[in-house]
Amino acid sequence: MPQPQSLPQGPLQQAPLPTALGTAGVRVRTLVTIRWMAIAGQSIAFLVVHLLLGFQVPLAAAGAAILASALLNIGLSTLYAPTARLVGAEALLHLAFDLLQLGVLLYLTGGLANPFSVLLVAPVTISATLLSARATVALILIAMAILGVLWQWSLPLPWAGPPPVLPPIYVLASIVALGFTVVFLAIYVLRVSLDARRWQQALVITQAVLERETKMSALGALAAASAHELGGPLGTISLVARDLAETLGDDPDFGEDVALLDREAKRCREIMTDLAHRAEVDAPFPHVPLRVLLHEVVQPFEASGKRVHVDAPSTVVARTPELLHGLVNLIDNAVRHAAREVRIGAVTDAGTVTLQITDDGAGFPPELLPHLGEPYLGPSRSARGGTGLGIFIATTLLERTGGALTFRNAAGGGAVVEITWPIAYIAAGTEGQA
Incomplete structure (x- = not known):
């Protein structure tokens, strides 16, 4: 993870970066x-x-x-x-x-x-x-x-x-x-x-990203509610359409129209079922075990060619857009700059949950470490041209969940991002150990 990227090319896809920061007018x-x-x-x-x-x-x-x-x-x-x-x-x-x-x-x-x-x-x-x-x-x-x-x-x-x-x-x-x-x-x-x-x-960019993701989550819930509410009337329409098909199916004047009505009613039921299924997949539960949430986050990176290992307890956490997309951003950076693998480990104690994201890449440039979490690091601080906006967004989102982030390089090489939450902020329901 030698260089913070502007944003991952995925769920946190960003708007174009401002090009004239000094021209407020x-x-x-x-x-x-x-x-x-x-x-x-x-x-x-x-x-x-x-x-x-x-x-x-x-x-x-x-x-x-x-x-x-x-x-x-x-x-x-x-x-x-x-x-x-x-x-x-x-x-x-x-x-x-x-x-x-x-x-x-x-x-x-x-x-x-x-x-x-x-x-x-x-x-x-x-x-x-x-x-x-x-x-x-x-x-x-x-x-x-x-x-x-x-x-x-x-x-x-x-x-x-x-x-x-x-x-x-x-x-x-x-x-x-x-x-x-x-x-x-x-x-x-x-x-x-x-x-x-x-x-x-x-x-502003961070807030726009969060609002968009929150709206997407709300749309999923709305789709599930719509599928449930429309299921009853649509079932009645399908029943009447089948009765009409049985009665007027051979009628030369209305047979084709009745058959079309029956097919379209069936197609509507398939669409509503698919919408409900997608909504359940996108947001199955408001609270999930941390291990399950981390597996959900790393799933899009399985095709990257890098191995991603997850070792986490079953402490139940709130599945919020801030937590999901802040982790997505950090893990995306780790996967991008890892040589072969990324390790994600979490531990809990009486008062905190600590998560570490470690890769086997070249690590952060030492001159960048004091500035990680700031937006727009610029070429004067980064020879590789990264803006630092992606890590800034991840830091801002995760701090909203009560987390505190630290960035360092491992003694044997590679970058380490450590996030610590008070259990009171992140945990929900019961706690358990792996």
């Missing part, structure tokens, strides 16, 4: 609201500095920059529904405009000497939270370019009298500090948001 309403807040803050700042403090500022140029942002916001609100999402290049262009607009205002009011220069961090942080890594890198580069321009060129800081002259080393330190803040916050927020999106999407 930004809602138009959110972007418009944030931009109106920025426009209001910029307008108030300029009015206070000019009217209240009496500093001379280039109001015409600054007003044009603020007006451009307001017009863009009005256009955005007009062309898009508030609940629409901007993704990809559209969202990137809007945040790039916000960066450039802020850069123009800083150029007009002292450049890096202006304390509001720290606001250059905001658009980059928004991108790191909602957009892709590529978009965030592009905004970081734009922010760095703006810092470089403001370092060399800007109008004097509004001041009563000659503005203070900052030492060049202080200005350089300000550039370094702002640049480091932009990059650090962007990387930190991007990493956290991407991890959160990966977990959320993996949980």
Whole structure:
């Protein structure tokens, strides 16, 4: 079992994996609201500095920059529904405009000497939270370019009298500090948001798998109930059809129709009997011995060419979709990567049930062991290209049954997955030993 697979090609067949985990996009309403807040803050700042403090500022140029942002916001609100999402290049262009607009205002009011220069961090942080890594890198580069321009060129800081002259080393330190803040916050927020999106999407896939399997189980029960309920009326129809066949079988006008009715009634009874049989096979009992459940799980892998040995007690457990399909996923991985055989052993004691799935393959790569159970391990953690989503789904499903999973490599080679349940969570009815 050297490499966790995305999902087994069987009962837990998954939907296509997400291909753009970092492109959640930004809602138009959110972007418009944030931009109106920025426009209001910029307008108030300029009015206070000019009217209240009496500093001379280039109001015409600054007003044009603020007006451009307001017009863009009005256009955005007009062309898009508030609940629409901007993704990809559209969202990137809007945040790039916000960066450039802020850069123009800083150029007009002292450049890096202006304390509001720290606001250059905001658009980059928004991108790191909602957009892709590529978009965030592009905004970081734009922010760095703006810092470089403001370092060399800007109008004097509004001041009563000659503005203070900052030492060049202080200005350089300000550039370094702002640049480091932009990059650090962007990387930190991007990493956290991407991890959160990966977990959320993996949980959505897990829930979809579980819901589908639960619906399939419910359909089996519904088929059995339908077969039982329809058996009575269908029996009456068959009886009447046979009587009509005996009475009108030779009638030149109705004989063929009566014979057809009799045949179709028989065919309906065969279909209902088959549905009832399938439902019983799919879900014979809500609680079964653990040994029986494990044999049921390994049955689809008998044609794999690998030997699968089961040694388990007869402790009665609840036959739930989570337990079934979590085990299917783990056993599928073991069978895929075993050289010749897979061993499944379970033991019980006074308080727990412990199940081990062991194969004779190459084992887990050591660098993967600390991360097994996480979704989307990615090529940076796996040379063989596995995503880890399959083991994540199995772990999530089995933890819902009260199980705790550990992954390790056996001393003599091969991978070992160990699952431990409190008996109170998994056992039902009586307990017994093999």
